[in-house]
Amino acid sequence: MNLKDLVIQENEFDIFIALDPSQKIQFVWDAWQDGIEHAVERQLHDLNSGNKGRGIALVQLQVLRVGNQTLNVMTVGNIVILNCNNLRVIRRFIRNMWNNGTVLLRRPDIRKTKAQDMSKYFLAYEIISHGQIICDN
Amino acid sequence: MEFSSHEKMEIQKLLEEQDAEMRLTKMKQFLVSRNSDLKYDGVDYTYVASQIIREYESKRPRYTRK
Numbered sequence: 001m002n003l004k005d006l007v008i009q010e011n012e013f014d015i016f017i018a019l020d021p022s023q024k025i026q027f028v029w030d031a032w033q034d035g036i037e038h039a040v041e042r043q044l045h046d047l048n049s050g051n052k053g054r055g056i057a058l059v060q061l062q063v064l065r066v067g068n069q070t071l072n073v074m075t076v077g078n079i080v081i082l083n084c085n086n087l088r089v090i091r092r093f094i095r096n097m098w099n100n101g102t103v104l105l106r107r108p109d110i111r112k113t114k115a116q117d118m119s120k121y122f123l124a125y126e127i128i129s130h131g132q133i134i135c136d137n
Numbered sequence: 138m139e140f141s142s143h144e145k146m147e148i149q150k151l152l153e154e155q156d157a158e159m160r161l162t163k164m165k166q167f168l169v170s171r172n173s174d175l176k177y178d179g180v181d182y183t184y185v186a187s188q189i190i191r192e193y194e195s196k197r198p199r200y201t202r203k
Contacts, residue, residue, distance in 0.1 A: 003158045006193070008198070013198050016193070022186060024194075025161070029162075032158075
């Protein structure tokens, strides 16, 4: 593949942007030589084996529309960060996660960054484990 | 970012490589030889690495709702 034709797509870009400069060079090199899939596999392998995971975490951002409200859900490793102008929407989302069997622990030490987290309410939770689906009945 | 004259010279040598593929290859070779450490002989190659990866970072894909 020609290097100038290399395009990093949406899902791979989420991983690419979370890497440090030396890992990014490795990623681009692997993508150029063996393809993007191989580059992603290698970085995930390094992350899982703990060889080079120097503080990198996979970041995933989802923007959900709930009625006329926007809920930003960011996952960084096992931390879930919820950002919304309506607290009720956040609570409903958390209750839904609980009912789906995700055990969560509130992380009040993770604070809002004013420049980036524009919404009024900001709650962070740590995923402790996954269990059985809970039925209210 | 301020560099010493020695740093500037070393960084310039890598950046002067016009061929992007050759530049990436040299940087990759450097990283392999330094076990992914971007600092060597008083020169911080983080700047060079960021210059190389900048064009890929700038091609942020258009995100689609899933």
